[in-house]
Amino acid sequence: MSHAIVCSDLSFAWPDGTVVLDGLDAAFGPVRTGLVGVNGAGKSTLLKLVAGELSPAAGTVSVAGEIGYLPQTLPLAGHDTVADLLGIARARAALLAIERGEATEENFAAVGDDWDVEERARAELARLGLGDVGLDRTVATLSGGEAVLAGLAARLLARPDVLLLDEPTNNLDLDARRRLYDAVDAWTGVLVVVSHDRELLERVDAIADLRDGAIRTFGGTLSQYDERLAVEREAAERTVRAAEGDLRRQRRELEEARTKLARRARYGKKSQDSVPRIVAGLRKQQAQVSSGKHRVLHEQKLAGARDRLAEAEEAVRDEDEIRVELPNTRVPEGRTVLTVTGLPAEEPGSLPELVVRGPERIALTGPNGAGKTTLLRAFAGGAAPDGVEVRAEDVRYLPQRLDVLDDALSVVDNVRAVAPSASVREVRAGLARFLLRGDRADRLAGTLSGGERFRAVLASLLLAEPAPRLLLLDEPTNNLDTASVRALAQALAAYEGAFVVVSHDLPFLRTLGLTRWLRMDRNGELSEGGPV
Structure with a gap:
């Protein structure tokens, strides 16, 4: 089998000297490949090297054909339009100019052979569920999930030979995920996708496991790969x-x-x-x-x-499990920790008021763009939608980007900043339960791997003073490997307060022992009920 991507003796280190890859040899065939591995293994870095976004310190990358690369976070300028994101703004403007009678050589050159570019762009957007998104709409008004799908539409519209996707299902609601799955099923070129989405990885032809600086490739889907690992x-x-x-x-x-x-x-x-x-x-x-x-x-x-x-x-592949007890987070039955009034409630069954009492465990689901993140931020003390009033007690908020740590401080000092009365020994004992022992606890937060950073964030939330009675979690499994997702579930199992979690990861939600499901519709109205 010929290889579409070949990496030879590839090395890369960050400016601070942290080595990510050292002499990596890898090859990806003309199939759909799922690239997996623990957080910090270098998966996203490898994609950026293949895409030419980063330059290796040593070694070479060879790619057969044009590359389409969708990163985890799209660089979106606030004034850019959807047409800019799709890469058709110049050709579209030239077409409109020609229609107005400006038949200049420059306009014809801008269009080239792409006379149906606008129709193809609208069709690609519609295929991904964005048929109502206008080409002149600014990207700043798109939700996170809409931006991901629009970015995917841009790559598909360019018809690359090699498609690289980095955690493409992050922030996508269930309907959007299904549309992305369909696009992957229909893709006939070379695909390398970094993902922890099990359903997406059941659609690939091979699994490449990046571990300890080397790649092992297995034919088949993720479940078949898991079976081989079990053996x-x-x-x-x-x-x-x-x-x-x-x-x-x-x-x-x-x-x-x-x-x-x-x-x-x-x-x-x-x-x-x-x-x-x-x-x-x-x-x-x-x-x-x-x-x-x-x-x-x-x-x-x-x-x-x-x-x-x-x-x-x-x-033996063995990820340690965190073991933590959090009795200080206990909330008595019936105690109110969150009251929200003035919610929009035009439709039958909508909730004009939300009250969270005792150790309730609540999932908040709904389509992209409904306003779930905005509402969660309001619960945490941020700006509330017009007419909405929030009263909350001892709240801690975990945003999507995990940006609650000071990268210039050590892990110990980050926790001491939110638990000032705790001694260093007490902080270290708490961190050890989150698998951050010895030298790891003294490392600067900015040098941690993805999995280590996630556990440090969890520790800073759950060991804080006063103990959190209400946790707010916004898409907490985004970018997490399976070991980190399991660590989060373990921490929440030990947590004895109330929480509200926004997530589209149904397998994860079903492990949490939820007591309530809430759903937000596109009008921002809340109702009782699970995902559809």
């Missing part, structure tokens, strides 16, 4: 158990050997009195040499057993 893990765990047994046996044999040598030494000392001094000295010297050799042999065997165990344990 590998089971074999690795058997090797660990065998190595542990070998280590116990070598320790036992070494102890037995030491006991025998000590017994011989005592016997030899007693027998020295019955033989000439010269003979006794010679025997003692021979015994010491023999016992030394015996001891060294057993110690070498023990060291070898330890090495085999370390290698076996290294082969």
